[in-house]
Amino acid sequence: MHKLETEVLVIGGGATGTGVAWDAALRGFKVILVERRDLTHGTSGRYHGLLHSGGRYAVKDPHGAAECIAENQILRVTHAHCIEDTSGFFVVLPEDEGEYPDKFKAGCDAVGIPCTEISVAEALRREPLLNPRISRVFEVPDGSSDSFLAAHATAQAARNAGAQILTYHEVTNLLLAGSESDRRVAGAMVHNVVTGEDMEIHADITINAAGAWTGKLAAMAGIEITIMPSKGTMVAMNHRLVNTVVNRCKVPSDGDIIVPSHTVCVIGTTSINVPDPEPLRIEPWEVQKMLEEGDKMVPGFAQARVLRAWAGVRPLFQDTYTSGKGRDVTRKLALLDHKEREGVSGFLTITGGKWTTFRLMAEATVDDICRHLGTERPCTTATTPVPGAEQGHYWLGHRLHDIEENRLQSELVCECELVTRTMVENAARRNPLLTLDDLRRDVRLGKGPCQGGFCTYRAAGILHEMKKAGSWEVDMSDEAGSTAKWEVAYLQSPAHNLTSDADGHQSSEQPANTADAFNPNLLLRDFLQERWKGVTPILWGRQLKQERLDELIYMSLMNVDHLPDKGLASPVTDFYHFDTRPTVEEVADV
Amino acid sequence: MSDLLIIGAGLSGLMAAYTAVKAGMRVNVAAKGLGSLHWCAGTIDVLGYTAEQPNVPVKRPLEQISALVETHPQHPYALLTNEHLAQTLATFVALSKDIGVPYGGANNPGDNLLLPSPAGAARPAYLAPKGQLAGDLSRTEPMLIVGFEGLRDFYPELIAENLTKQGYSARAAFLPKKLATNRRDFTNVQLAQGMDSKEQRALLGPALKKLVRPGERIGLPAILGIKAHATILAELERETGAPIFEIPTLPPSVPGVRLYTALRSYLQGLGVHLTAGMEVLTAKTVAPNGVPGTVQWVESATSARPLKLLADKYLLATGGILGGGFNSEMNGRVWETIFDLPLTVPQERADWFQASFLSPQGHPVFSGGVSVNKAFQPAAENGQPLYANLWAAGKLLAHSDAIQERSTEGIAIATGVAAAQALSS
Numbered sequence A: 001m002h003k004l005e006t007e008v009l010v011i012g013g014g015a016t017g018t019g020v021a022w023d024a025a026l027r028g029f030k031v032i033l034v035e036r037r038d039l040t041h042g043t044s045g046r047y048h049g050l051l052h053s054g055g056r057y058a059v060k061d062p063h064g065a066a067e068c069i070a071e072n073q074i075l076r077v078t079h080a081h082c083i084e085d086t087s088g089f090f091v092v093l094p095e096d097e098g099e100y101p102d103k104f105k106a107g108c109d110a111v112g113i114p115c116t117e118i119s120v121a122e123a124l125r126r127e128p129l130l131n132p133r134i135s136r137v138f139e140v141p142d143g144s145s146d147s148f149l150a151a152h153a154t155a156q157a158a159r160n161a162g163a164q165i166l167t168y169h170e171v172t173n174l175l176l177a178g179s180e181s182d183r184r185v186a187g188a189m190v191h192n193v194v195t196g197e198d199m200e201i202h203a204d205i206t207i208n209a210a211g212a213w214t215g216k217l218a219a220m221a222g223i224e225i226t227i228m229p230s231k232g233t234m235v236a237m238n239h240r241l242v243n244t245v246v247n248r249c250k251v252p253s254d255g256d257i258i259v260p261s262h263t264v265c266v267i268g269t270t271s272i273n274v275p276d277p278e279p280l281r282i283e284p285w286e287v288q289k290m291l292e293e294g295d296k297m298v299p300g301f302a303q304a305r306v307l308r309a310w311a312g313v314r315p316l317f318q319d320t321y322t323s324g325k326g327r328d329v330t331r332k333l334a335l336l337d338h339k340e341r342e343g344v345s346g347f348l349t350i351t352g353g354k355w356t357t358f359r360l361m362a363e364a365t366v367d368d369i370c371r372h373l374g375t376e377r378p379c380t381t382a383t384t385p386v387p388g389a390e391q392g393h394y395w396l397g398h399r400l401h402d403i404e405e406n407r408l409q410s411e412l413v414c415e416c417e418l419v420t421r422t423m424v425e426n427a428a429r430r431n432p433l434l435t436l437d438d439l440r441r442d443v444r445l446g447k448g449p450c451q452g453g454f455c456t457y458r459a460a461g462i463l464h465e466m467k468k469a470g471s472w473e474v475d476m477s478d479e480a481g482s483t484a485k486w487e488v489a490y491l492q493s494p495a496h497n498l499t500s501d502a503d504g505h506q507s508s509e510q511p512a513n514t515a516d517a518f519n520p521n522l523l524l525r526d527f528l529q530e531r532w533k534g535v536t537p538i539l540w541g542r543q544l545k546q547e548r549l550d551e552l553i554y555m556s557l558m559n560v561d562h563l564p565d566k567g568l569a570s571p572v573t574d575f576y577h578f579d580t581r582p583t584v585e586e587v588a589d590v
Numbered sequence B: 001m002s003d004l005l006i007i008g009a010g011l012s013g014l015m016a017a018y019t020a021v022k023a024g025m026r027v028n029v030a031a032k033g034l035g036s037l038h039w040c041a042g043t044i045d046v047l048g049y050t051a052e053q054p055n056v057p058v059k060r061p062l063e064q065i066s067a068l069v070e071t072h073p074q075h076p077y078a079l080l081t082n083e084h085l086a087q088t089l090a091t092f093v094a095l096s097k098d099i100g101v102p103y104g105g106a107n108n109p110g111d112n113l114l115l116p117s118p119a120g121a122a123r124p125a126y127l128a129p130k131g132q133l134a135g136d137l138s139r140t141e142p143m144l145i146v147g148f149e150g151l152r153d154f155y156p157e158l159i160a161e162n163l164t165k166q167g168y169s170a171r172a173a174f175l176p177k178k179l180a181t182n183r184r185d186f187t188n189v190q191l192a193q194g195m196d197s198k199e200q201r202a203l204l205g206p207a208l209k210k211l212v213r214p215g216e217r218i219g220l221p222a223i224l225g226i227k228a229h230a231t232i233l234a235e236l237e238r239e240t241g242a243p244i245f246e247i248p249t250l251p252p253s254v255p256g257v258r259l260y261t262a263l264r265s266y267l268q269g270l271g272v273h274l275t276a277g278m279e280v281l282t283a284k285t286v287a288p289n290g291v292p293g294t295v296q297w298v299e300s301a302t303s304a305r306p307l308k309l310l311a312d313k314y315l316l317a318t319g320g321i322l323g324g325g326f327n328s329e330m331n332g333r334v335w336e337t338i339f340d341l342p343l344t345v346p347q348e349r350a351d352w353f354q355a356s357f358l359s360p361q362g363h364p365v366f367s368g369g370v371s372v373n374k375a376f377q378p379a380a381e382n383g384q385p386l387y388a389n390l391w392a393a394g395k396l397l398a399h400s401d402a403i404q405e406r407s408t409e410g411i412a413i414a415t416g417v418a419a420a421q422a423l424s425s
Helices: A015-026 A062-078 A100-111 A120-126 A147-160 A211-219 A284-297 A338-342 A355-372 A398-405 A421-430 A436-443 A455-468 A478-482 A520-538 A541-557 B011-022 B061-071 B082-098 B156-165 B188-195 B204-211 B229-240 B254-269 B408-424
Strands: A002-011 A031-034 A088-092 A116-118 A136-140 A143-145 A164-166 A169-177 A184-192 A198-208 A227-237 A245-248 A257-261 A264-268 A306-317 A333-337 A347-352 A412-414 B002-007 B027-030 B113-116 B122-125 B143-148 B170-175 B217-221 B244-247 B273-275 B280-286 B294-302 B305-309 B311-316 B326-328 B334-336 B390-392
Touching (some): A002 A015, A002 A184, A015 A031, A015 A147, A015 A347, A015 A355, A031 A147, A031 A198, A062 A100, A062 A143, A062 A355, A088 A100, A100 A136, A120 A136, A143 A257, A147 A164, A169 A198, A198 A211, A198 A355, A211 A306, A227 A284, A264 A284, A284 A306, A306 A347, A306 A541, A333 A338, A338 A347, A347 A355, A412 A421, A412 A455, A421 A436, A436 A455, A520 A541, A541 B326, B002 B011, B011 B027, B011 B311, B011 B408, B061 B082, B143 B204, B156 B170, B188 B254, B204 B229, B229 B244, B390 B408
Parallel strands (some): A002 A031, A031 A164, B027 B273, B143 B217, B217 B244, B311 B390
Antiparallel strands (some): A088 A136, A116 A136, A169 A184, A184 A198, A227 A264, A245 A257, A257 A264, A333 A347, B113 B122, B294 B305, B326 B334
16 A cells, blocks of 8 residues: 655645645645645635634634734735735624624724724715614724635645645544554545545644544544534625625624625625534525525615525534534634543644634644644744735736736636636646536636536536646646645636646646546536535526526536436535425524 | 517517418517527427436427327427427428528438537437538538637537547547637627628638548537528538538527527518517506406516507517516515416425436426416416416426427427417417
């Protein structure tokens, strides 16, 4: 069996895991990160995209709020291009009047969150769709973040510092050494879900950054960690109804925040304890609740066109498990030293927290790694921008500007999200890619109003042409990690992708044994089903009409349901086929 | 004031207009937009698959329909006899020649064609425009599928590979994009309009001639002209010595635009008044003596004011959910937008969908619609018309999922013609 040696093995390719890999690599450790699917397959890819100012925690959790504002200011520098500087409002609706707003202001002041009360007139001037009946508005430095781009940029920074990032590598077991009383985790057994190969990765220390899967991973070492997966459902609207993050100024609850994100806005969330991190059902009442709550902040919200719904889980950690509601459990980071807790050495768990504090979580983790490995090396991530940060903050017109400046109109593969052909080609060559869903995370393919109606066919056709020309060499082997080609900081920028890597390229390497997975008919079917999964909870009105047009295109015109290779499946086919249809109302288990 | 107001300019509305004007009626057509032909492949799909055998393309659709209406007596095709259905299709074929966009069928009369889709699947279609017929997969010549580099809506390698996997002989080739267009920003319709110019297409024939091998037929994206389409086809066949066929691709549909444009101007020549951008919003109906009531007028809102449209008789051909004839909302309500006619659509979202997007059973929400009696009048269960002067045709009719069974245009033609015959008799 194939074996790899490393000092630090990180399990989990979300914000936390990539952050740990980055930090550890910067401190000179040899690092391997394994992720069972694509980067951000889990919670990092399924949240509303808020860069917290800390305001939401200012009253209840001052410590968490202080962490947020500190990290907010750091990430604006280190991950500038992954952040849109939207600012944030906390608005007081008639039903929210009372003591909370003053407590909120005092809380912000106490932990150093810049918080200014602005006039309602000023707020309405900036956000004309806001409910005019609001009585007070506080402005804080909230922002909107792109967690896909951030994970890619962080992972690239880690690679540049020598780390190996292995996506589609699933841990099947932990390697245990030592005696019963002196147990040590010595690495992990890893299964390459694309090639089907297994390997052992031996590590001095193994980091459990598996997010919602943390408990399952720890169980492989005989350790019990009570993670309470708390489901949050989010709904994306077809329009950017606000340009500023809008929060209700009250004790956090369901549907109290609207985050502008690229060309859309997202309302979140619910908070429901669930037994498993995946798959997640979205109940009709959740969608209805989001729209009703959104309507309170932005009248007319519930009548606007809905684009999609999805759910993620907060991996909430509570030492002594109680059946409390998800939102009441601490959102603080939890770094568990299993040597101290259970006598198992070589194994740390980092969990809890939130996207905004991922860098801090990584810093704490790698500080502990240093202690365990008997070395002292200072953290430098707070002052080290990741590749791409020099572009400055994201702004809404960025892609349109690039397209017009460079006259790329005929190159558009996805008109909704302004994705060009060369962006697709370069993403396919620079980032290990197994499905069109991976391309969605890389370049936002298929995220717009038609939900893949036009771009699914085009992207499958382009990848197929590249495969025929030998210029889509999808290297999923473990050597892939060290290639310098893995250059993802500019995947989302049309102007940085004017020329294609694929031009004139002749592959000298034998492609991996991937014939089945990289089949264009499978790409088509998988992505159509993936998009279907996210729209079924919100299909009515104009989006239902859009869906029927997509049926006309893929059934009547393309006849995709009668293409060859019907028996093929990718590692994510089953996941896409999870039934998300609305059900007759059930009473939520909260 | 006209004899008949047709609401909707899709294929059913246009065929009804043709039938009614030929029967001597004064006909107006009010349409929200340009009609659904702009979305479709431009073929006449009569029946491609059945729920019983979802993976086997129907070979002889008219015969299969005889069996279908036995088991599905409420299906729109059951409103006509098989002979009547055949007559309506013959009416369309004759009309297509008159308007200069001739349609034809398989070599073996009564068979479905099998035409290459832009993904390389075999599409069952009963009739196709002349420019698509040489693509019939029952023919044996090997296929050369030619695309243009950088054209985003056509992937010849994908088409050729999938055709080959299904046992057909096909290979792919590319031509430089400049042979198709010099535009920077284009739709397929604009590419086709560009081809109408002799200068733009001057180099295409010689370039294809270089690529093609003896005995091959050539498949191209459906961008071979709008007005000059017939000329271009003949030119290219002459210059290459090979049969040429088009493969329709993503909307807007060039073959659909050709048919719509020709049909519309022909109808206008016959005296039909067709107004696009005239969305009908509401209807004024009265029912002093209960059912059936009477439609007094319908209202549009153009130029920001209500506009009454009056006629003796009204034909509703607004399509279903896609066409805009129905709307729906979160609570599961689906309604017909003008008359609020009763619909067979399940009124619970939980019952609308199958779990899989490409489910061969079809999503129940899309097979619901308006129930009509044998005279094509929206009717109560006992067959009593709801309004004495209202008829309905096309996709809004209940009890079929036309996209699933590939019967969209067949149902549109059959019910459009038959409804107009019923109301004019």
